[in-house]
Amino acid sequence: MENQQILMLIIYTTFFCFIPTSSTITPNQSLKYHETLVSSAGTFEAGFFDFENSRRQYFGIWYKDISPRIIVWVANRNVPAQNSTALLKLTHQGDIVILDGSGGRVWSSNSSKTAVKPVLQLLDSGNLVVKDGESSDNFLWESFDYPGDTFLAGMKLKSDFVTGPYQYLTSWRDNDDPAEGEFSYMIDTKGFPQQVTTHGTTILYSTGPWNGYLFSGVSWERMHRFLNFSFEFTNKGISYGYETLNSSVLTRTMLKLNLRGATERFLWSNQRQSWDIVNNHPTDQCEYFATCGVNSICNVNNLPICECLQGFTPKFQAKWDSHDWSGGCVRKTKLSCDNGDWFKEYTGIKLPETSSSWFDRSLSLQECETLCLRNCSCTAYANSDIRDGGSGCLLWFHDIVDMRTHNDQGQEIHTRLPFSERGNFISISILCLFVRFS
Template sequence: MQAMKSLFVCSFLFSFLSISTTTTLDTITQSRSMRDGETLVSAGGSFQLGFFSPGSSKGRYLGIWYSVDIETVVWVANRETPLGDSSGVLKVTEQGVLVLLNSTNRIVWSSNSSTTAGNPVSQLMDSGNLVVKDGNETNPDNFLWQSFDYPCDTFLPEMKLGWDLVTGLERYVSSWRSKDDPALGEFSLRIDHRGFPQAVVVKGAKIVASAGSWNGLHFTAYPYPQQTRPNPTLEYEFVLNKDEIYYEYRLSKRSTFSRYILNPAGIAQRLTWVHQTHSWELSSTFQADRCENYAVCGAYASCNMNVSPLCACLKGFVPKSPKEWNSGYWSDGCVRKIPLACSSGDGFLKYTGVKLPDTSSSWFDKSISLKECKGLCLNNCSCTAYANLDIREGGTGCLLWFGKLIDIREFTPGGGQDLYIRMAASELDQIEKKSKFNKKKLPGILLISSTLFLLGTLIIGLILYRRKKKLRSQGVRSMDCRKDCLGEDMGLPLLNLTTVAKATNDFSVKEL
């Protein structure tokens, strides 16, 4: 009994020590480094830091991955300079710099901290953020360095996507070169802060897709309000002030894992971990259809996936290159039928349920009303459109466009937002007259269509009735043919069997 009790105590102590060791292995210090084969585990157990070789690659990289799925790497330190063997060592210097050394103690990668600390340590947070800080410092603003400032292909919760305008630091997501090579790929997901900021996917310096600008609830490329999104565990925030411009999302439940990735093909995807199946489920994909390709229809045109062809010139505009437009090449876009007069005679045509145009050549003001916004646009010859900056509470703020309107998309009723496009007064008159004519004409068209349909139905019914009656009459005559066809109606005599037998000598063949 005593032996069993001792065994139980030893087992308990062993389990306790194991748990204690695990919970404290989230930090390295000047006296405790980390070698290839060892890992750091965040305090809550969500993430691990260690060395790995992706896919078929033989190179060794220092990276962070999910504990529930060690093959899902979310950050790589030495993505451009892999180690050739398993001799890598991660250390923290006296100056508070994180360094990765190879077998010859040469620095392969290091953090770039500009400040120092008296007692520097590096800690893996349960958010997946690897930080360098001074001792027990908990304020992120005072961290010496953090991996969240240098994302790779994964955009994690609590990570900022955007700009620190004070230091000039840009935080952006960049794709891997391939699934076996974490080096910098061709595509990146950024916040373009020219004009009013918008989220874009770029290839090199060229925009290939745009999620649009932030309208207070969501990016304008998404037609639905944020509160109706299928996953209520996600909380979104867009910050725009003199010091910062960034987009961030958070998870309301720590037990939930969700991430955005930019794959080597430049496709942005959101994936959610499903505990029951131990796998990642695709929740959404950006660039899921052709209308999400940047400026696919060119200037002054809209894209609509529910019609064919999907590109159409806006009202009052015609294709710039009609031959190419009709052949399905829409990039040249459209031009105005009637040039703007640049006077008070110009007006605005309202579009509803659209993704707002590219905002890189726009101007905004958070405080003025939509009416004041209209006046500002009308008084500036270069202004081509205006809209509310924020759609919450009935709409606030002002957003003005200057130059061509590019990358507009139409959504089904109930989605998108309002956009007011500047038009010449004479063009507006023509559009209004055409609209009134169509409204007046519509009841007549409906009446004529209904009458023709009813008349056609009656004619077809009458034809079918007469045909059916004729067929029925023919059927009765066939049944009475023994009486009518062989009797007086045909003018033939009726002979009995005795007369026929006598005439043929009882049907003798010889007589025939």
């Protein structure tokens, strides 16, 4: 009798503690609390989770065997199941559904494509996909198309100009609430594409336009040591992503948008068994959007950090002197809009915001200058791509906003000035030479 009870206990424990280690499920299978999917190399794990003292159930993806657990994606982030008996199933049509304890549908993938033999699989990239057949590479649905607050290697932030879908990161609402929060990390497609982080509809900060390597305000040389970035820009849409340069060594990397709207790029250190922050924004006051107002330049190494561009003066001098730079700067002298105008070159710059810019990626820098001179509203120009000596034309019109000195390398921009400022520039140059050699 005692042996029979022990046998029954073993059977009971095995049945209720069984946790699937497969990376796939089919329509004949389901996942419930304490059961998980594990990617084939054991990098990622997917399953239900909750927060302390909460009955809310979420289905998410996290890095396996890393503590504390970091959730990188949540399916039902805005609609949690309210009990611990939630269930995830794959329908015969290829839809992923989450059911609550009463069988009510809490969340569905709502795929627009129908599968013949659907399979749900967690990939080693952290991408949860529905395939048509076990060996198929034809994804009918994938979690990478629905980003949360985490940007993983292999994921793409995309904008389709034809059909409209627009993919971007959104912060969590709170540490124990993954619902969509107030901050977004996105590619702004108005004008020339730039990366911005917004608070609601307001730009909080920008890392600038794409320059051929990375976004203008980012240390692209440092990032390219271990990551390979891609940016596809056509008349149909935009796609931006990254991959690790050596995936066999570097397998865990991510960019997180936190609750305060800051972004942090992490790399996992096997040696220290911890996450290293290799890049974060904002890093200083100059990164906050339009800190110095219009027609100015921000430099954290100066005191004060804000300075009007050459040819400009503070709009409100008293406020400017008290370090209220929000009014920005205005021209001392109007542009002549003829051959008397010229351009001042600034180097080592994070380019200004580009939402109202114009561009042509086939023009040379000389052609760019000529185009700018022909339009009286054009106030600055630069190369749109700095690779291989520079190419392409990027034009700014009217006020220049959110320009700063780069923390690392930066690039060149040419700002337009009237003829009267050329005289001032020459006089200053001659004075400097006189002082130098006297």
